[in-house]
Amino acid sequence: MSTAATTGEEVLVVEDLTVSFPTDDGLVQAVRGVSYRLREREILGIVGESGSGKSVTSMAIMGLLPRSARITGSIRFRGQELVGLRESGLNKLRGSKIAMIFQDPMTSLNPVHTVGYQVAEAILAHNDVSKAQARRRAVELLDTVGVPNAGQRVDSYPYELSGGVRQRVVIAIAMANKPDVIIADEPTTALDVTVQAQVLDALRTAQQETGAAMVLITHDLGVVAGQADRVLVMYAGKPVEIGDVEDIYYRPRMPYTLGLLGSVPRLDASRSQRLLPILGSPPSLVNLPAGCPFTPRCPIAQDRCEREEPPLVTVTSHPHRAACHFSQDLAGVRPHDLFTSTSADARTEDHPGRPSAGEPTGEGDLP
Numbered sequence: 237m238s239t240a241a242t243t244g245e246e247v248l249v250v251e252d253l254t255v256s257f258p259t260d261d262g263l264v265q266a267v268r269g270v271s272y273r274l275r276e277r278e279i280l281g282i283v284g285e286s287g288s289g290k291s292v293t294s295m296a297i298m299g300l301l302p303r304s305a306r307i308t309g310s311i312r313f314r315g316q317e318l319v320g321l322r323e324s325g326l327n328k329l330r331g332s333k334i335a336m337i338f339q340d341p342m343t344s345l346n347p348v349h350t351v352g353y354q355v356a357e358a359i360l361a362h363n364d365v366s367k368a369q370a371r372r373r374a375v376e377l378l379d380t381v382g383v384p385n386a387g388q389r390v391d392s393y394p395y396e397l398s399g400g401v402r403q404r405v406v407i408a409i410a411m412a413n414k415p416d417v418i419i420a421d422e423p424t425t426a427l428d429v430t431v432q433a434q435v436l437d438a439l440r441t442a443q444q445e446t447g448a449a450m451v452l453i454t455h456d457l458g459v460v461a462g463q464a465d466r467v468l469v470m471y472a473g474k475p476v477e478i479g480d481v482e483d484i485y486y487r488p489r490m491p492y493t494l495g496l497l498g499s500v501p502r503l504d505a506s507r508s509q510r511l512l513p514i515l516g517s518p519p520s521l522v523n524l525p526a527g528c529p530f531t532p533r534c535p536i537a538q539d540r541c542e543r544e545e546p547p548l549v550t551v552t553s554h555p556h557r558a559a560c561h562f563s564q565d566l567a568g569v570r571p572h573d574l575f576t577s578t579s580a581d582a583r584t585e586d587h588p589g590r591p592s593a594g595e596p597t598g599e600g601d602l603p
Contacts, residue, residue, distance in 0.1 A: 245275060245276050246273050246274065247274055247275065247276055247314055247416050247449050248274040248313055248451075249310070250270055250297070250310070250311050251271050251310040251311075251312075252270075252271055252308075253293065253296060253308075253311060254267055254268055254306075254307070254308045255267035255289075255292050255305055255306070255307050256305070257302075257306070258304060262522040264521045264522050265473055265522075265524060266289050266292045266521055267293050267296065267474075268472070268473040268474040269309075269475075270289070270309075270474070270475055272468055272478065274449045275449060276416075277443070278450075278466070279450045279463055279464045280466050280468060281452045281453075281454065281460030281464030282451060282467075282468045282470060283457050283470070284469060285471070285518055286455060286518075287518050288470040288471055288472065289470050289473035289474070290421075290470055291421050292473075293470075294419045294451065294453060297311055297334070298326075298330060298334065298336050299326040313334060313416075313417070314333075314416070331358055331362060331415070332361075332362040332413045333415050334415055335411070335413070335417070336410065336418075336419045336420075337406050337407055337418065337420040337421065337423050338423075339421055339422035339425050341394070342394060344406050344409070345402060345405065346394075347394050349393070350390065350391050350392060351389065351390065351394060351397070351405045352375070352378070352391055355373075355374035355377055355378065355409050356370035356374045359373055359374065359412050359413065362413045363413065371390070373412070374408070374412075375387055377408040377409075377412060378390060378405065378408050380408070381404040381405075381407045381408045381441060382404055382437065382441070383401055383404050383405065389401070400427055400434060400435055403424075403435050403438075404435065407439060407442050410442065411442040411448075414445075414447070415446060415448050416448055417451070418439075418442065418443065418446070418450045419450070419451045419453070420450060420451070422454055423435060423439065423452075424436060424459060439463070456500065457496050458500045460481075461481070464481055466479065466480055466555070467479065467480075467484040467485075469484065469490065471529060471530055472519055472521065472530070473521055475559070476490050476493070476548070476558065476559045477492075477493045477548075477558040477559065478548070479555050479557065479558075480555055480556065483555070483556040487552055489552070489563035489564075489567070490560045490563065491530065491534045491536060491566070492530050495514035495533075497571050498512035498514075498571025498572065498574075498575050499511050499513060499514065512571055512575040512576065514533055516532055516533040526542070526543060527542040527544060528544075528546055528559075528560075529545070535574045535575060536562055536565075546559045546561045547559060551563045552567075
């Protein structure tokens, strides 16, 4: 893990960010009070299930949300406020200072232009260079991110490339202007495991070559294990735990984080050890009820959880915070102590769709 979290200058500061969308059914509270600080060269992993608000947060930073979105709070890039900034101002930052890598590379690539043209286009948009210079730089970038035979592939069209190579092309575009911040939104979701590892290597190369800070968004805690310096866990549009990688993986203090860890395959696990699902589904973000949104799925929920939503408070050390009324009781608890198939089945029978309360047991680090 790098020391960026403690030594680098802050490049991106998000404070109490909320995003909501009016609909016929009511107000969708997609993001509820997200705050974090990103320092130079730091990698922040943001994890959570689909619908937890991860992508909406990143789209708000890039200024890519629809006009119907209601945004409050603050987003500052090197001291410049981005909330309310005009499109002309955002265009100067996008691609040059803040770059984004989307989940599906075909949403970023134009099928009627070669990939070399599109990488060069990103260079020409923010630099006073000739087309020949931009093309040479495009070949260099494609080679840097691991595109095979970059000198020939520069004239290929997106449909002629595999999904993994297309994603590497998008990474090359993102790093073309050496941005200060790169936001990678589920960059490996649609790829198989082998290609996923190659794309993660390309992301690491991009971050090292540009010196950028990075926000790596994913639903899989396993993806950020060897990548991030810090991890922010989101649920129902709100941060529920944040801390250094060691804190989140070895000293989690939020049942939802424990559930995510229990669903990640481990090479050191026995063959008989099953992955542990989190029963139920995330709540609707329209007219959220009072209390902790994770209550209906939580194995240790109490009556208090239905009445009060817990704040994000410091648990083990200053950088490590969690939002759970019983975070102090979760010291040393492992995923298998909370989420077991037997107890899950019993809870479902007793309270369909609603886990019953229970006390966590178990000691030691995560299995």
